[in-house]
Amino acid sequence: MKGVVDILMDNQKDIVVVGAGGQGREVMWQLNELNKETGNYNILGFIDADPALKEKVINGFPVIGNEEWLLSRKNDTCVIICIANPKTRKKIYQKLKINPSLSFPNFFAKNVTCSEFVTFGQGGVFCPADILTVNIKVGDFVIINSACTIGHDTVIEDFVTIYPGAVISGNVRIGAECEIGTGAKIIQGKTIGANTVIGAGAVVTKDLPPDCTAVGVPAKVKL
Numbered sequence: 001m002k003g004v005v006d007i008l009m010d011n012q013k014d015i016v017v018v019g020a021g022g023q024g025r026e027v028m029w030q031l032n033e034l035n036k037e038t039g040n041y042n043i044l045g046f047i048d049a050d051p052a053l054k055e056k057v058i059n060g061f062p063v064i065g066n067e068e069w070l071l072s073r074k075n076d077t078c079v080i081i082c083i084a085n086p087k088t089r090k091k092i093y094q095k096l097k098i099n100p101s102l103s104f105p106n107f108f109a110k111n112v113t114c115s116e117f118v119t120f121g122q123g124g125v126f127c128p129a130d131i132l133t134v135n136i137k138v139g140d141f142v143i144i145n146s147a148c149t150i151g152h153d154t155v156i157e158d159f160v161t162i163y164p165g166a167v168i169s170g171n172v173r174i175g176a177e178c179e180i181g182t183g184a185k186i187i188q189g190k191t192i193g194a195n196t197v198i199g200a201g202a203v204v205t206k207d208l209p210p211d212c213t214a215v216g217v218p219a220k221v222k223l
Contacts (some may be wrong), residue, residue, distance in 0.1 A: 012042055015078040016070070018092060020046040023143070024082035027125060028061055030109045031080070037110070037184050044077070060207075067092065073101050080107050081123060081141065086177040087157040089141055093123065104141070121158065139176070157194070173208060184219075 193210030
């Protein structure tokens with residue numbers, strides 16, 4: 001699969017990973033593995049707001065600065081925002097988008113399986129062993145962690161995070177800024193309201209309202 005990052009990298013643009021935490025380190029590893037095969041990437045390093053990390057080398061790549069470094073950047077630079085928390089990820093994008101030198105491509109690990117009948121926004125992260133089937137719509141800045149399955153006709157709105165091993169059946173709608181926990185399952189045809197958190201291992205058998213947390217089997221809203 002030739003992802004959006006691969007297309008942009010044909011011009012050998014610089015690229016950075018925002019976030020040197022667990023998600024960012026995993027994506028940097030995946031990005032570097034792609035680079036070993038293609039040689040198309042100029043990986044500058046990590047961007048992180050923690051001053052204690054500045055100029056440190058993490059898994060072979062330096063922390064080159066914080067968001068202010070990116071805001072002052074003049075050269076065209078691709079940015080992968082690897083912050084799991086949806087609201088924090090959104091806040092970072094809203095801050096960075098004012099710099100016209102920055103672009104926010106989708107990143108696909110090399111073994112993502114995806115049909116041609118999936119549409120994507122920008123800034124997404126799709127990790128190893130993800131499967132996206134057919135007639136799926138994915139919004140902006142969605143993170144789908146490793147080994148997730150997304151079924152037919154599903155809609156995933158902006159800034160959603162889906163943690164490893166989640167299974168989303170067909171014709172599901174997930175509202176903006178939701179978090180779907182590790183190993184969670186959503187059965188066919190359900191709607192998850194915006195800003196809702198589904199706990200690890202939960203099984204969603206009914207529609208869920210916005211702005212709630214649901215846990216258990218079957219998933220129930222925590223009061």
